[in-house]
Amino acid sequence: MAKPNTDLKVLIVGAGFGGLTAAIECRVRGASVIVLESNKERRQLGDIISFGSNSGRIFKAWPGVEEALDAICHHSSGLDFRSYDDEFLCRQTWGAEAEWGKRFNGHRGEIHEIVWNHALSIGVEIRLGSKVTEYFETDTAAGVVVNGERISADVVLAGDGVRSTARTIVLGFEDKPKSSGYAVYRAWMGTEELKKDPLTAWLADPKIDHHVGWLGPDVHFLVATLQQGTACSWVLTHKDDADVEESWSAPGYISEAIAAVPDWAPIVHSIIRATPEASLVDWKLVFRDPLPTWISPKRRITLIGDAAHPFLPTSIQGASQSMEDGVTVAVCLARAGKDNVPEALRAYEKIRYPRVLATQRTGVTNRDAWHKADWDFVRKNPESVKLPRQDWVLNFDAKTHAEEVYEKTVEELRADPGWKPDPTL
Ligand SMILES: Cc1cc2nc3c(=O)[nH]c(=O)nc-3n(C[C@H](O)[C@H](O)[C@H](O)COP(=O)(O)OP(=O)(O)OC[C@H]3O[C@@H](n4cnc5c(N)ncnc54)[C@H](O)[C@@H]3O)c2cc1C
Structure with a gap:
């Protein structure tokens, strides 16, 4: 130095x-x-x-x-990848990069x-x-x-x-900021509602932090739990061609987030529905x-x-x-x-x-x-989504x-x- x-x-x-x-x-x-x-x-x-x-x-x-x-x-x-219809695809672990x-x-x-x-x-x-x-x-x-x-x-x-x-x-x-053609619904919430639903209760595990990604055509949904199962954050990236407003606080609506993944697995809908609407934002992804x-x-x-x-x-x-x-x-x-x-x-x-x-x-x-x-x-090469x-x-x-x-x-x-x-x- x-x-x-x-x-x-x-x-x-x-x-x-x-x-x-x-x-x-x-x-x-x-x-x-x-x-x-x-x-x-x-x-x-x-x-x-x-x-x-x-x-x-x-x-x-x-x-x-x-x-x-x-x-x-x-x-x-690791991060577990699943398809939009909830088929397990693969698990990506981070052990190999621990030395980095x-x-x-x-x-x-x-x-x-x-x-x-x-x-x-x-x-x-x-x-x-x-x-x-x-x-x-x-x-x-x-x-x-x-x-x-x-x-x-x-x-x-x-x-x-x-x-x-x-x-x-x-x-x-x-x-001017340019639209990337995508936006993200994002939420941070407690896990009380998740615990009440048999489909999602496992996410609120006090011993294990979970990280799961559901992938589908032109949409992805990632969920992470942390702080001894008390907190959960999810992001749902979807197509969005609306005018770009560089605002982090654009309100998100549960019904619109569900509409972005209409025929997806019930667990995805359950996680979205367990979210207090006030904590949901729809963030336009812009670039310059x-x-x-x-x-x-x-x-x-x-x-x-x-x-x-x-x-x-x-x-x-x-x-x-x-x-x-x-x-x-x-x-x-x-x-x-x-x-x-x-x-x-x-x-x-x-x-x-x-x-x-x-x-x-x-x-x-x-x-x-x-x-x-x-x-x-x-489906034939599930590891390809890593x-x-x-x-x-x-x-x-x-x-x-x-x-x-x-x-x-x-x-x-x-x-x-x-x-x-x-x-x-
Ligand atoms: C509100 C907000 C929320 C974000 N949330 C996430 C997130 O959840 N996940 C994620 O991955 N990334 C998020 N990001 C982006 C991420 O934080 C940034 O990519 C990264 O941290 C770059 O940081 P930065 O210091 O360059 O800019 P920023 O983190 O944007 O910091 C810029 C700072 O400059 C201040 N500022 C602006 N104009 C002036 C001025 N004229 N005079 C004095 N101060 C000024 C702002 O108030 C702000 O504190 C967020 C960014 C913002 C602004």
């Missing part, structure tokens, strides 16, 4: 997983860090979120965080709280109710305007999520074309996380890649030092861009492998990688000052 960067001042916009990871990793390298979050209180909506072993190793490096996550996360040795590291799946808000508290405990300052409305940069500084106040630093990391305004303000890049660059003209502001690159959930990598961004940008800033911030941001972009692009594409390939499956083929577990995605250590390639990357950029990412690769 580079020597502590005790005089580097970092401003981070957005306290999502990308912003908080960048904050923690910059702070442990000695920078002073302020995170500006528009929400007035720590509030993370949502339901189940998955962190692969590539981000699991980032959590594990933060003292006390692994233990806190273990207490609330889902623990199962630990995965963490759990409630987004609960995991976020643990990371938030860790950031505070190491001296990250988080300012709530701080909506950034302007960005500025000079050759020697960058900053933002919040509630009429100008705040300056050496560098600004804009992790303001999929609806990022930094994209427009910093890069002048105005793009890759940006031509993530960094500002004077190279003192960069986008990180979903602001730079939204992910489809079927990649199971959105949050993990935002954490890899946070680690990588922190390594680059520490290696470059306060006097070379523009070089650090260019190196960050060059290191991350091709990997993010390739990982984003797995969202489409993973989804289509299930949704476009030939069912005659699947999730591809790419070792180049999961068996990856962002911190070590950034440390290893930083010097070479900087040399390449010095030799080619006009280098730009290639979104078509």
Whole structure:
């Protein structure tokens, strides 16, 4: 690790997983860090979120965080696949990838709280109710305007999520979200109703966390139970060509969720019917074309996380890649030092861009492998529905990688000052 960067001042916009990871990793390298979050209180909506072993190793490096996550996360040795009419297809186990590291799946808000508290405990300052409305940069500084106040630093990391305004303000890049043609009904609930129904009672097992996926033509339904059989989360991905509204809180209706799987197995209908309607959301799956660059003209502001690159959930990598961004940008800033911030941001972009692009594409390939499956083929080859577990995605250590390639990357950029990412690769 580079020597502590005790005089580097970092401003981070957005306290999502990308912003908080960048904050923690910059702070442990000695920078002073302020995170500006528009929400007035720590509030993370949502339901189940998955962190692969590539981000699991980032959590594990933060003292006390692994233990806190273990207490609330889902623990199962495998995922059972069944057909829409409830024929058992196969079980995908995770033992083979144990050496890649630990995965963490759990409630987004609960995991976020643990990371938030860790950031505070190491001296990250988080300012709530701080909506950034302007960005500025000079050759020697960058900053933002919040509630009429100008705040300056050496560098600004804009992790303001999929609806990022930094994209427009910093890069002048105005793009509309595009529909992916799909939406997801999502729910997080207690298991009281499941326990009452003989078809579903087994899911509320206090000793075993269950993970089951029912697959059918252009629809998939995944269920996970956790916290000693007291909690259950499910997602139902279905075709949806409606106009995209990038809202997480679009209400979902039980009758519409059932209508998306009309002739499916009774157990699927039972799980949906056991859901309190108030906890059901219908989330439109949107994507955006890759940006031509993530960094500002004077190279003192960069986008990180979903602001730079939204992910489809079927990649199971959105949050993990935002954490890899946070680690990588922190390594680059520490290696470059306060006097070379523009070089650090260019190196960050060059290191991350091709990997993010390739990982984003797995969202489409993973989804289509299930949704476009030939069912005659699947019945004869049930193992074909297993999730591809790419070792180049999961068996990856962002911190070590950034440390290893930083010097070479900087040399390449010095030799080619006009280098730009290639979104078509
Ligand atoms: C409400 C919500 C619920 C989600 N639920 C799930 C889920 O259940 N499962 C899943 O897999 N993924 C979920 N995601 C997506 C997942 O969390 C992201 O892909 C991933 O964590 C990327 O994180 P990020 O830090 O880049 O962005 P986000 O997690 O979106 O964080 C961005 C942060 O920036 C803040 N912000 C935005 N604009 C400003 C501004 N102008 N000034 C200051 N702060 C600002 C936002 O309030 C937010 O806290 C959810 C995202 C959101 C926003």
